[in-house]
Amino acid sequence: xxxxxxxxxxxxxxxxxxxxxxxxxxxxxxxxxxxxxxxxxxxxxxxxxxxxxxxxxxxxxxxxxxxxxxxxxxxxxxxxxxxxxxxxxxxxxxxxxxxxxxxxxxxxxxxxxxxxxxxxxxxxxxxxxxxxxxxxxxxxxxxxxxxxxxxxxxxxxxxxxxxxxxxxxxxxxxxxxxxxxxxxxxxxxxxxxxxxxxxxxxxxxxxxxxxxxxxxxxxxxxxxxxxxxxxxxxxxxxxxxxxxxxxxxxxxxxxxxxxxxxxxxxxxxxxxxxxxxxxxxxxxxxxxxxxxxxxxxxxxxxxxxxxxxxxxxxxxxxxxxx
Numbered sequence: 001x002x003x004x005x006x007x008x009x010x011x012x013x014x015x016x017x018x019x020x021x022x023x024x025x026x027x028x029x030x031x032x033x034x035x036x037x038x039x040x041x042x043x044x045x046x047x048x049x050x051x052x053x054x055x056x057x058x059x060x061x062x063x064x065x066x067x068x069x070x071x072x073x074x075x076x077x078x079x080x081x082x083x084x085x086x087x088x089x090x091x092x093x094x095x096x097x098x099x100x101x102x103x104x105x106x107x108x109x110x111x112x113x114x115x116x117x118x119x120x121x122x123x124x125x126x127x128x129x130x131x132x133x134x135x136x137x138x139x140x141x142x143x144x145x146x147x148x149x150x151x152x153x154x155x156x157x158x159x160x161x162x163x164x165x166x167x168x169x170x171x172x173x174x175x176x177x178x179x180x181x182x183x184x185x186x187x188x189x190x191x192x193x194x195x196x197x198x199x200x201x202x203x204x205x206x207x208x209x210x211x212x213x214x215x216x217x218x219x220x221x222x223x224x225x226x227x228x229x230x231x232x233x234x235x236x237x238x239x240x241x242x243x244x245x246x247x248x249x250x251x252x253x254x255x256x257x258x259x260x261x262x263x264x265x266x267x268x269x270x271x272x273x274x275x276x277x278x279x280x281x282x283x284x285x286x287x288x289x290x291x292x293x294x295x296x297x298x299x300x301x302x303x304x305x306x307x308x309x310x311x312x313x314x315x316x317x318x319x320x321x322x
Contacts, residue, residue, distance in 0.1 A: 024055055028048035029047060030047060039068075054067060057078040067080075067081050070085065070092075079091050085097075086099070087109045090110040114126055114144045115127070116156030119142055122139055126144035136150055146159035149161060151174070165180065165186050168184065169184070169186050179203065189201070202214055208241060208254075208255070211239055215233075217235060222255050223255070229254075229255065231243060233255040258270070260272070261285075264285060271286035
């Protein structure tokens, strides 16, 4: 009983076709081929069977005979002409073979259509519209499922490939990976930063001494958003700390590359004397209250002439005299 039940299910999904000698037997008793209807022959001098490519069916209301099997789009008279080649989910509609409205054509056969989440018997039941070069849906444990690294959309009628950092996306669900969000492309969320070596987002450290694995996690602690100090903060010994040529300054403390008196600057936090005395940034140059900048500190700027350097030194000295 179980075997017949399984065969019925296979037939239901278009796996068993009306074909083979027994399906083509006409019922006519014969001794020779001439005793049989057109397109039939006498098997074992006993009974008539339709020739290969023909199926026994009603030709009209009063006569039966061997009709030519038909494929999708070919002319037909009876449904069985289509069933023999396209499966039980086909029909003879308007004189030609086609799949039933509840089925679809794949590799010349009709399969009952199922979307993602529906029950299925074979992969071909899982239908997502026009076939692609790569099958995107499979029948897994009796249910249609998107292939790995794909996820369903539009009530199970589409499978969309998961996107990684930097790839285009259509919604948040498509961005696969921790810390990602969809903004036209998959990008890192706030307080996360892209680490290109592993093409993923890692969480940014919020303060010095926070745990880390990669230098990039400490980048947010290097300078300020309006005055970054690249490379000033590194992941050292598993925590975020200032690089050897940087110092911690400000509230909360951040890492700033040390700028000596006379060097170009953007923020007071960058400036420090040779004696590590905190300085300040005056007109784009570092200075301090008690230090005297050396003229050599100005030599890094190609546009600064000796006369300009001397004038700057005198200007700073005048400040200290006051």
